[in-house]
Amino acid sequence: MTAAVRRVVVVGAGAAGLTAAESLRADGFDGDLTLIGAETHAPYDRPPLSKQVLAGTWEPARLELLSGQRYDDLRITRRLGTPATAADLARRTVRVDRADLPYDALLIATGVRPRTLPGAAGLGGVHVLRTVDDAVAFQAAALAAGRVVVVGAGFLGAEAAATLRGLGVSVTLVDPLPGPLVRQLGPAVSALVADLHTEHGVELRTGVTVAGLTSDVGRVTGVRLGDGTVVAADCVLVAIGCVPVTEWLAGSGLDLADGVGCDASCRAAPGVFAAGDVARWFHPALGETIRVEHRTNATEQAMAAARAVLGGDEPYAPVPYFWSDQYDTKIQAYGHLAGADRFAVASGSLAQRRFVALYGRDDRVTGVLGWRSPRELLRARALVADATRWSDVVPA
Structure with missing residues (x-):
């Protein structure tokens, strides 16, 4: 362990931030450890928000990642509901609640926040789904509504639509791309996702942009599409992606182009590290800088960043893993699927x-996807980890 590191401040009390704090203790750090979070809730898991919590099968308390006593055992000082507002890298301080908190090492894990639609701010009936409070509010509104429009057919939008259909809610799923999850999974698998949703009663409106929202007396009444039609809605979920939470680092001197570079x-500057959705790092196996917004990466990268805080310099070069549960179908994947120029079953x-x-891509297997095939997929993972030549496994 680096002798000079006696005070570590972790900003971001989600899965990445908490994992980093736990890992520091597991790796032998015995100094002062402070975890700062913008939300008042103790760190909790987010993937169930669009599934079990929205469906009402899990109470929000079930999402908590650690018991209160465990924080005391690990000597983690929690400062929740008090977001960091600035960082001074020269003085090695973080501004929290109008006071400067000193650190020897700063670990940034502030995650991302949802994008919104123009004109959505303050409009009743328009929701995002990022926090547990968002999920509780959206569930109540969706159940009370007769018609829900989900704008954005990525993972979050598609999962929310599937969950709502399981509750018997009428759903229209809108996206400017030609099919749900087409950017993430490619056209062949996107077509299967589309079939899955239409078979369960979701109305798909893909390949058409959203021009704006219609409203009456401060409440949303519909979504106006680029072709001039209006999809009536009592409730709208906006799921059009996220942006890294880095505003509080403006002026710090850090590279903040699409996350913390x-x-x-996982080192952003001397004494400064980042992990999770907010981190953009150089992946040595890929030879490029990437940012990954998946739950498994949040945990794995937080552990790697914690080791770096304590003096480690091993490159973080994971084979990313993600999954999606929609209806009775589990979709799982390893590696990098987006940007692929070839596909084979x-x-x-x-x-x-x-x-x-x-x-x-470039005669290499870059990703593998399993549709209701977990065992076979696990065996195929090695093709990505070993950067197997495409021509060695797929006949011309």
């Missing part, structure tokens, strides 16, 4: 809706 060891078939597919 880091080297391969390795086992099973698209028609049977049980398969493993390969994604490739």
